[in-house]
Amino acid sequence: MEKRRKSKGDNLVLRYLVLGSWALFCLVPILWFLSIGFRPRTEIITPEPIYWPTFSLDAWRLLLADWPIFDYLRNSVVAVAGSVVIDLILGIPAAYSLTRYEYRGRDDIGFYILSTRMMAPAIVAIPIFFLFRNMGLLDSVWALMLIYAAVNLSIVVWIIRSYMLDIPKELEDAARTDGAGDLRILWEVIIPACLPGIITASVIAAIFAINEFLFTLLIASTKSAYTMSVALANFTGGSDGVIYNAIALVSFLAFLPILVLIVLIQKHLSRGLTMGAVKG
Amino acid sequence: MARIELRNVVKRYGSFTGVRRMDLDIADEEFLVLLGPSGCGKTTTMRMIAGLEEPSEGEVVIGGEVVNEVDARDRDVAMVFQGYALYPNMSIYENIRFPLRMRGIGKADQDALIRRAAEMVELGDFLDRKPGALSGGQRQRAALARAVVRQPQVFLMDEPLSNLDAKLRSSMRVQIKHLQRQLRITTVYVTHDQIEAMTLADRIVIMEKGVIRQIGTPDEIYSDPADTFVAGFIGAPPMNLVEGRAENGRFTAPGLVAVCPPDISGRITLGVRPEDCRVVTDGPAELAGAVYGVEPTGETTYLTLRTGETLFEVKAARDARFDLGAPVKIGFDPERIYFFDTETGVRLRAQPQRSAA
Secondary structure, three states, X not given: OHHHHHHHHHHHHXXXXXXXXXXHHHHHHHHHXXXXXXXXXXXXXXXXXXXXXXXXXXXXXHHHHHOOHHHHHHHHHHHHHHHHHHHHHHHHHHHHHHHHOOOOOHHHHHHHHHHOOOOOXXXXXXXXXXXXXXXOOOOOHHHHHHHHHHHHHHHXXXXXXXXXXXXXXXXXXXXXXXXXXXHHHHHHHHHHHOHHHHHHHHHHHHHHHHHOOHHHHHHOOOOOOOOHHHHHXXXXXXXXXXXXXXXXXXXXXXXXXXXXXXXXXXXXXXXXXXXXXXXX | OOOEEEEEEEEEEOOEEEEEEEEEEEOOOOEEEEEOOOOOOHHHHHXXXXXXXXXXXXXXXXXXXXXXXXXXXXOOEEEEOOOOOOOOOOOHHHHHHHHHHHOOOOXXXXXXXXXHHHHHOOOHHHOOOOHHHOOHHHHHHHHHHHHHOOOOOEEEEEOOOOOOOHHHHHHHHHHHHHHHXXXXXXXXXXXXXXXXXXXXXXXXXXXEOOEEEEEEOHHHHHHOOOEHHHHHHOXXXXXXXXXXXXXXXXXXXXXXEEEOOOOOOEEEEEEEOHHHEEEEOOOOOOEEEEEEEEEEOOOOEEEEEEEOOEEEEEEEOOOOOOOOOOEEEEEEOHXXXXXXXXXXXEEEOOOOOOOOO
């Protein structure tokens, strides 16, 4: 007994050590960004190591003065949030249909939906450009919203579907004999039971959308549609050459919304809400 | 409060026939148990009554109305599932309320009904909990409460106790029976456990491979089985079935000689229940064998004998002690011996002998 507990403790130390080093490895670039972002420009380009950095808001001031960062952030948020909403409105019923209804070619349709994700996006880049130009949607946040939604729909459908497959059929049978119709069952039984799946799918879709580059570059041409991802790539720090501390700061700001999102919902990111529905 | 009829009901899944030509008449307020091994079509039959499966042929009638075209949600049946099927995101209170809400029962009346149903199954203190925070027995009772809350025409229960441990199962059994008697609602109950069937049912329907083998009260099924399947399925331990030959009023098998009706002959299976056998120390006996195993249960002792190739079980006195391999002679209660056609399994009954035309 004593021995066993001890060996378990050793394992725990090892586990923290491994996870801790990995976390450090992942976090160092971000902390480095942060540190560069709040130091004066001159300090960054000196070749000697600096042990006691000086704190400075120069990069901040520069950024706020001549770079429309809030426009870009707003564009990102609007396009990403809108695309996730569209994905859920279309994806949840689609996933439900793929799991529960029996019809001809159901599995083929499911595979077709997934296969749209396997294609390299560059293949459709030019047709999409012409399509949106003809619709008069170039350089518009709404166009980006539609494109992000289209790109991510397949993943959203498949993630939600996999969660729905785990919901016991008995739950629906119970709701039906209790007097609920299809839409009621979807809304009151299925959606709450696969909420972790819906949240997971939304977060993944949001991350993909916020990092989307190719189509955004194609569609957006001014600050009225530039998102953080494209603006960041074009940003050099202004007219005075490449300013690294401003770039670091912008990178960090681009990363921040996703960090906040993940922290807020991480408890839902794991499965487990269906526990207690059936024995187990 | 309804009579249920199945008329010539067939259920096919592709080329597989789950239920074949079933006729069943369930009386108002009756407690009917569908009993059979897994895959015998009992759950399919119940799901057709619920409206969760559509019969391939035939009619399902509830309360005098053909309901084949009626959706499950409009049939006014309540079902209890093997896995309880409680809505995990809702509290027990919301779970019980769900069927009331779906049927548009006024908010004002809901609360009293929910509390009454919860009291009936002794869950009054757990209404705020989520299903995940309840034990198996409590979840099962919550599922029962959800079924009884709206006083449906029909109760359907699909192996509701099979996920519970043995002790809980027997106490829930009593609760279910009490509840059904109290509410006087026609109930169909599916199980593969013959003890549940015997203790709960007004009538039992024994099914095998989609066919009804026998319908009757528990007593009829026990004391008058229609074939070897029923005889072997009911009773714990089950009836001893010994294959042999009958000629001139004598049935013989290795180690076994018994009197049989003179009009029975050929390849015959003899059946006798362990509780209708007794150990004979001296005097005439039907069977001789060697002790193969002894199982004391506290209440009684079950003795297993080996005669020829077959094992034969006997209910012996509670304090009986036997040595393995010791020779033992067994006598049968002559009133309680059954004969079956070995080929077809069908019960053979003696022709009334003194029936003077």
